Amino acid sequence: MVKKISIIILVAVVLTTGYLSLRKLNYWNRSVMVFKINSSEQSFQGRGGRGFGEFEGRETGVGRPEFREGMQRPGRMNMPDSLRRRSDGRGQRNFNRMRSGPDSLATGRPLRDTTFSARGDFGERMRGGVPNRGRDFRQGKAVNLNLVIYYLAVFALFTLIMIYLEKGYRLVFKKGNKFQENSDLII
Amino acid sequence: MNIFKFILNILLAIVFLLLMDPRSFYGLSFHEWAGLIIVLFFFLHKFVNWTWIKKVTLSFLRRVPGKARLNYILDILLLIGLTLITLSGIAISRTIDFSWLNLGGSHGFWRVMHTSSSLLVLALFGIHLGLHWRWVLQRLNFKKQKNG
Numbered sequence: 001m002v003k004k005i006s007i008i009i010l011v012a013v014v015l016t017t018g019y020l021s022l023r024k025l026n027y028w029n030r031s032v033m034v035f036k037i038n039s040s041e042q043s044f045q046g047r048g049g050r051g052f053g054e055f056e057g058r059e060t061g062v063g064r065p066e067f068r069e070g071m072q073r074p075g076r077m078n079m080p081d082s083l084r085r086r087s088d089g090r091g092q093r094n095f096n097r098m099r100s101g102p103d104s105l106a107t108g109r110p111l112r113d114t115t116f117s118a119r120g121d122f123g124e125r126m127r128g129g130v131p132n133r134g135r136d137f138r139q140g141k142a143v144n145l146n147l148v149i150y151y152l153a154v155f156a157l158f159t160l161i162m163i164y165l166e167k168g169y170r171l172v173f174k175k176g177n178k179f180q181e182n183s184d185l186i187i
Numbered sequence: 188m189n190i191f192k193f194i195l196n197i198l199l200a201i202v203f204l205l206l207m208d209p210r211s212f213y214g215l216s217f218h219e220w221a222g223l224i225i226v227l228f229f230f231l232h233k234f235v236n237w238t239w240i241k242k243v244t245l246s247f248l249r250r251v252p253g254k255a256r257l258n259y260i261l262d263i264l265l266l267i268g269l270t271l272i273t274l275s276g277i278a279i280s281r282t283i284d285f286s287w288l289n290l291g292g293s294h295g296f297w298r299v300m301h302t303s304s305s306l307l308v309l310a311l312f313g314i315h316l317g318l319h320w321r322w323v324l325q326r327l328n329f330k331k332q333k334n335g
Contacts, residue, residue, distance in 0.1 A: 027306060034303035037296060147208035155204065155313045162317020166254075 011160060018157025021150040192235055193326045199228055200312070207309065216282045223283070226273050254318065261315055268308035275301035 022028070202225050205211060209218040233240065243251055243259045251259075278290040278297035290297070316323070 031303055031306040031310070033299050037299060142210075142214075143212055145205075145211055148204050148211045151204055151207040151309060155200075155309055155316075158310050158313025159317040159320070162314045163320045166318065166320075 011164075014153070014156050014160050017153040018160070021153035022157070025147075025150050025154065027154060188235070189326060192232075193323075195228065195232060195235070199225065199232060200316070202228075203309070203312065207305065219276065219280050219283050222273070222276050226269065229269055258315075258318055261311060261318070265308060265311050265315065268304050268311060271300060271304040272308060275304065 202221055206218055206222055206225065209215050212218075240259075240262075243255050247256065247259060274290065275297040277285045277288060278292065279294055279301060
């Protein structure tokens with residue numbers, strides 16, 4: 001009895017976390033994104049992958065897309081003067097500082113959700129004792145498994161669904177199943 | 188042999204999950220190199236199961252259990268998915284220079300291809316594991332071996 005209850009609880013947990021992870025990762029939209037590609041789409045040309053929602057882990061409706069690896073950041077020339085002035089002499093753009101500014105760009109833009117960003121925001125971080133000032137993650141040595149756990153939950157969800165589908169199939173088509181059961185082709 | 192297969196499969200699953208997010212584990216450099224290396228291990232996975240592949244291939248159109256047929260089709264889909272992941276990964280790689288391959292297409296296209304195919308393959312891997320769950324339990328000795 002205890003075993004059965006434990007299994008039920010475990011299944012419920014896997015189903016719930018899997019479903020929540022699917023939503024958090026925007027899994028379905030990003031999975032079928034490749035089928036929505038129109039080769040004549042202008043926005044694909046020369047872009048760093050922006051505009052098709054492939055910003056991994058971004059929730060829909062969470063403001064502007066994050067600048068992720070491979071994404072092109074806004075050109076300096078496209079920045080409002082206030083932002084450009086602020087980043088002068090720093091060598092790196094600091095988006096946190098930009099956001100706190102008084103101009104329309106800073107106040108009108110919703111705060112980024114950094115839940116799925118291993119980089120988090122672009123604020124200063126210490127890397128090997130040296131502040132990296134939001135430098136690209138490619139040079140990083142950090143281990144941050146937050147997103148991996150979401151993917152693990154999705155993986156577990158699909159596994160669990162398949163296990164129980166197979167069990168259900170066995171129950172329904174139990175009769176005349178000898179061939180299936182005894183075959184050496186069934187691993 | 189079964190222990191070897193089991194350990195290989197666990198390693199494949201762990202590394203594949205780590206590869207799902209390029210930033211999670213030692214950055215893009217690890218992602219790209221491990222992504223290339225894992226392809227070899229997938230081929231090793233196929234190699235150690237070659238007897239099964241051969242048997243089902245030869246009798247696929249004749250009398251094959253439905254589950255074996257489903258597994259076979261799933262394996263083909265996984266192979267296609269992994270090929271797409273590898274190709275698109277090569278096309279958008281940044282730390283390893285594959286520009287000499289001239290794969291063509293826009294960076295954005297390959298990025299979307301890489302993301303979508305990896306997500307679909309993750310789902311297929313989950314289904315693949317679900318279909319082999321009894322084998323996993325047997326390796327863990329939670330269930331009695333089918334043949335004693």
